[in-house]
Amino acid sequence: MIIDQAQPFSGSLFQERLRTEDWGPQFFAYYYKQWDDYEMAYHTHDSTEIMYIITGMCRIDVMIADGSSEQVVLKKGQFILLDAGVPHRLLVQDGVPCRMLNVEFGFARTAPRHPSISQLALEEAAVHTLLTRPTPYLVLPDPEEVYHTMKSLVLELDQRLQREARNLTSPEQGTLVHTLFIQLLVRIARLRGEMEGSALDHTELYVKRAIEFMVHNMDRSIQVKDIAAAVNLHPGYLHRIFRNSTEQTPTEYLTMLRMEKAKMLLHQTNIPISEISDYVGVGSRPYFHMLFKKTTGMTPVQYRTSVERTQWRYPE
Known part of the structure; x- marks a missing residue:
């Protein structure tokens, strides 16, 4: 499912303006997809992407700024967060299918009634730490908290899109989308904090x-x-x-x-x-x-x- 890109934007999660001004999420693509025997070419997005592995396994090759590449093998219950502008590609082995949930998002000015990312960063130390420590990608295991939040977010985005298609207005749906995104960001930030806190002993x-x-x-x-x-x-x-x-x-x-x-x-x-x-x-x-x-x-x-x-x- 693709949402029209209404205006040019920078989709990096690590922009200073996200911490100093009132910005919120703007979603551009979200979908479930089953892959098998697939090799994707290197490409980039002007958006942040989360790829969550529901079943199976896959490999993600990420090109680093110095021109080198790093390979990441993802299994069920893991996800990768790829920052905007980072070249990457997906590879799925023949006979070992991989089903995943993808969400791609950027950022836009948020309405006063919606919670902003800067407000969240002030209240949640883990989110502030996440936003101020840039990384081209982040791989984390998930105790299903991230997956459940992503599923709820995608369902809400679909319902909102269907209502808009019928020319119905529903401001509460927009608020709920923002709230679910805030929950998603908090869960990812805390997972990263836990991983780093136990870096000496995973x-x-x-x-x-x-x-x-x-x-x-x-x-x-x-x-x-x-x-x-x-x-x-x-x-x-x-x-x-x-x-x-x-x-x-x-x-x-x-x-x-x-x-x-x-x-x-x-x-x-x-x-x-x-x-x-x-x-x-x-x-x-x-x-x-x-x-x-x-x-x-x-x-x-x-x-x-x-x-x-x-x-x-x-x-x-």
Whole structure:
């Protein structure tokens, strides 16, 4: 989907005026695309581009200012941010398709009712740091926060375009687009800050992402291989760095999280004890009871009757 370019613009993310004046995003292209056996010629955009890998893998060649080139292999759950004017090309291997979501944007003066990038940079230190440290490209892993925001942004842009095509006005849609872009910029800036903060030991970032995946998915039957796939690591390597960092294996840590959640549900809700195991992703009730007693020294029944219950409960 292409949006008309209404006026000449400079699409670099690292312009000083973005930090000193009231500017906001202006979108020029956004699309989903499945690539297979493809080799793109070097080209540039007068816009900033984000390429997010949904499935598969690809290679991006980036030409640096000194004439040299750098190769970046991107896998599922990673994305690259390419600054305006940076020559690059996409290569996708035959038989290894790559599906991605692309968004290309520049900048334009923003209306008073819309949040500006300069206002955001004043409030969010990570964004200010991102905007003041130019780089031709940035590659980051994503715990799905960037992807979900990009999907919402693209959906809103499409709906806005459809309304405009029917000659309908909807100022709120414009505000929402700006808000989603602000969220996207904050998430990218914070991810970059996390990466740089753990530059001496990237394993800490992988461990953090693994724990986040556990927290978000502990109600399902997940294994170490699923956690490793979510953070793009080999299961054996994840096991090693996780134990070095937490003094627990991923399985032990996941069990701890599940038992803590079970304790909370037993204490603060009236959910039947027979159903608690399903809420914490332990399919076998006898196994859940065994794990719970091993962890707390009590059965779930004993725990529920021993703790002081709160006033609030789920309806019977």
